Amino acid sequence: MVLVLLIGAFCTVLNQTILSTAFPTLMKTFDISTSTVQWLTTGFMMVNGIMIPISAYLSSRFNTKVLFIAAMTTFEIGTIMAWVAPSFGVLLAARLIQAVGVGINMPLMQNIMLTIYPPEKRGAAMGINGLVIGLAPAIGPTLSGWVIDNYSWRWLFGMIAPIAALVIIASFFLVKNVIPNRRPHLDALSVILSTAGFGSMLYGFSSVGDKGWTSPLVIWTIVIGAVLVVFLVLRQNKLDEPFLEFKVFESAEYTLATILSSIVMMAMVGAEMIIPLYLQIIHGMSAFHSGLTLLFGALFMGVMSPITGRLFDRHGAKRLAVTGMFILTVGTLPFAFLTRDTPTIYIVFLYAIRMFGISMVMMPVTTSGMNSLPFNLIAHGTAVNNTTRQVATSVGTAIMISVLTNVTNNHKPAHALLAQAPLQYKSKMFDATLTGYHAAFWFAIFFAALGLLLSFFVTSGTGIHPRIDSEDIVGLKDGKEEK
Structure with missing residues (x-):
């Protein structure tokens, strides 16, 4: 089970940096600007950041096996879409779909490891987890450069799709329901505040490199995001079942x-x-x-x-x-x-x-x-x-x-x-x-x-x-x- 989780997490986390050296090729292929192609990373990070807070509710609401398979399947759909994308719009949509799966899978894996190992063995378990979280993003630029130099950019996704498919198949047999489930109330306003707040902040900070700190768009997205997050915290402290x-x-x-x-x-x-x-x-x-x-x-x-x-x-x-x-x-x-x-x-x-x-x-x-x-x-x-x-x-x-x-x-x-x-x-x-x-x-x-x-x-x-x-x-x- 842990091996399946690690391979699945490696595939998903690798996608955070796998396009870092492919941007010039993609700009030429789709005839787009630098600021446009950056959305493949900026959008990915935003959706990923939005989904992570929701993961706490999802892991309590749905059983472990179903949630893991759903996250990996979502990621696989996005990967296949990116592999065959005929236009930049389709490629961007595929990246955002991938990010939904990654945003669920990363914290879910950590929750599972902390659940199935007793406290006195969690260090070793989380060390293995750290191997994936630290290694996968660092390998991304090197792997991306090698693939771009020798093959088509599409193989950045094509090589991951079959591995993710094998993980999904194996999870039907090897992943167990280990996180206790209940039916927590989902506060709709909290979801909106979380999505808008963290999404706005992440967008603002991600845009600094392109637009600079003095850009009104950067300033307002960060300020609005911070205010919404403050409202989110205040609301959570008043709820009996916080999101x-x-x-x-x-x-x-x-x-x-x-x-x-x-x-x-x-x-x-x-x-x-x-x-x-x-x-x-x-x-x-x-x-x-x-x-x-x-x-x-x-x-x-x-x-x-x-x-x-x-x-x-x-x-x-x-x-x-x-x-x-x-x-x-x-x-x-x-x-x-x-x-x-x-x-x-x-x-x-x-x-x-x-x-x-x-x-x-x-x-x-x-x-x-x-x-x-x-x-x-x-x-x-x-x-x-x-x-x-x-x-x-x-x-x-x-x-x-x-x-x-x-x-x-x-x-x-x-x-x-x-x-x-x-x-x-x-x-x-x-x-x-x-x-x-x-x-x-x-x-x-x-x-x-x-x-x-x-x-x-x-x-x-x-x-x-x-x-x-x-x-x-x-x-x-x-x-x-x-x-």
């Missing part, structure tokens, strides 16, 4: 874990975007080779995630979190001093060090936070944690891109120099671009240092909830609930 239980933040350990995991996601995704840009612009690398430089670090994280999960079960989260955040901070510092001549192997090595630090923090602190919650709040805790990380990732990426762009523009030479001394203009333009990268990485260093400071407040144990009520422990046997 999304924000009372999980009453646990200090859970709150700290969510903040730390969000900082780590910002550090990981921001670097995954900035480093390939540096290699392509400053070193003149192809998209494929720039993505390939990140592969070693991704594999390193994949190998380390199960190991750090087992270490968490034995020693708790604090020592892992402090050590990991220290390694992440120290490993990011040299990126603020990159030059035109920095060897590629040096960047590969530094990136691997950063990913090693991230592997020591991400799943251990997440597991510690989840362990601090009573069993009946785990689905809500997962949904809130994943939603917060999704928004934080968009915020972090938007800030890093805007810092890079603004600092570069402020330092670039006057355009008149291009006609007078072209070589000097090119040299100064390189210097301005490097200054922009340095500023973006100083931002990343600041947040890594903040995470290091917060990691000292993580509890020394594994965060297991000290009191579990009898009504919180529910098992399923022969389709019947047992307390």
Whole structure:
């Protein structure tokens, strides 16, 4: 069952970054602009972020097997549509359908792992989960570049479709109903507030790189989204059966874990975007080779995630979190001093060090936070944690891109120099671009240092909830609930 879940999750999470190096090809194929093609990622992230909060309700309302098969089937329909898409409109619709399946599947997998393993073994289980969440998005750019260079862009979806189909078939036989079901009331207004609020915020932050912080569209979508989310939180606290239980933040350990995991996601995704840009612009690398430089670090994280999960079960989260955040901070510092001549192997090595630090923090602190919650709040805790990380990732990426762009523009030479001394203009333009990268990485260093400071407040144990009520422990046997 776990193997089926992992393969299914790998297929779905891989789609977050698989188009990153395919944009130029798609722009040429469909004769569209850069801002238009970006919707394949922006729209995907928005729908994904909208579906994650709804996952807590769905996992309580529908049995595990049906929900997993439904999520994978939705994803498969979107994948096949993208594979044969005759136009950009169809391809975009296919990506949005895929995102619905991914938004359900990611938190569902985490809920299942936290349910079927006892608290003292959750670290190892979540470490395996972290292997998928960390490895799949990092492999995406490299795999995408290789496929684009050797085959048609359609095979980015064509190679995933049969694997997803096998997962669906296997799930009929191997996936069990493990999450207790009930019939919670679905508050329609809460769904609207959640969809509009998180969707608006994600759209606003995703548009910063293209439109800038001063764009009225960016400002208003972020402000309106934030206001709607505030109304959502206020409403949830008044409902007897909240759509999304924000009372999980009453646990200090859970709150700290969510903040730390969000900082780590910002550090990981921001670097995954900035480093390939540096290699392509400053070193003149192809998209494929720039993505390939990140592969070693991704594999390193994949190998380390199960190991750090087992270490968490034995020693708790604090020592892992402090050590990991220290390694992440120290490993990011040299990126603020990159030059035109920095060897590629040096960047590969530094990136691997950063990913090693991230592997020591991400799943251990997440597991510690989840362990601090009573069993009946785990689905809500997962949904809130994943939603917060999704928004934080968009915020972090938007800030890093805007810092890079603004600092570069402020330092670039006057355009008149291009006609007078072209070589000097090119040299100064390189210097301005490097200054922009340095500023973006100083931002990343600041947040890594903040995470290091917060990691000292993580509890020394594994965060297991000290009191579990009898009504919180529910098992399923022969389709019947047992307390």
